[in-house]
Amino acid sequence: MRRHERKESDPDLGILSGRLLVSLQQEVYDTLAGQGHERFRPKHGAVLAYLDEEGSRAADLAKRSGQHKQVISTLVDELIELGYVRREPDPDDRRAKLIVPTELGLDQMKRSDALFVDMERRLADAVGADVYEDFKSTFRRIVALRRDAD
Template sequence: MSSPGFELPLRLLLAFRVLIDELHAELARQGHPDIRPMHGFVMQAIGPQGTTAVDLGRTLGVSKQAAGKTVDTLERIGYVERTPDPADTRRKVIRLTPYGMDALNRSARIFDDLRARWATELGEDRLNALESDLRRMTPANLWRLDTPGWFGNL
């Protein structure tokens, strides 16, 4: 007996939620108690080179003001800083701080640990098959960061 169609997206969303909740619980234990799930999208969009609020909003699919509000929060809790743009002093470049980079680096290691736990629970072959099937059914670009805009706003 097959499941109703609506269950598939809900199960995928729940799997995402379980992983993200476990990531954030571990990040809190490792010294990042204030970071929130949406912050990960924003910090990935900022990237190692930095970005402007306009470009950040475009990447995330939100307004410059919505992006700026989240950057304000990230700046207040120490994950990003605004610096003058060397090419145009009227603009500010948003950059990750060492604390922000630490959060991203820890996140990568925690995700590896979570994946390993899923492999232990499901079996490596089944997890590989699941990942392969998801690759087949989804776009190749893993870094589609406009999810905040797609959900409505930050």
């Protein structure tokens, strides 16, 4: 069997994970675009998906998202320009900056969270709540194992 055929008939974890991520992102970003967030892109999720409502340091966003600090900094600059976040002095360390969501950013975060809740509910309905919970629990364990290995 050719490699391509095998990858189609029995895709590995990387391919399956990638396909799932792309599918989820596509639905979220298409829906958000119709809700007034048409300039928001999947790459911006590396910031807003991990951003605390009261703000987060860029180093924390990099750690949570698995992205380099330089990538996060570039994305934050883009999100500032788009009106989703702003930089503010960190009240705990005036030398540091917090990335804080604006009203537009908070709206995107709230809508995105609601979309993921809805997608998870639909997936659980499709495969059964117990099966879905087992899948999600196992997937969490696998991610934790990989994170510990790194």
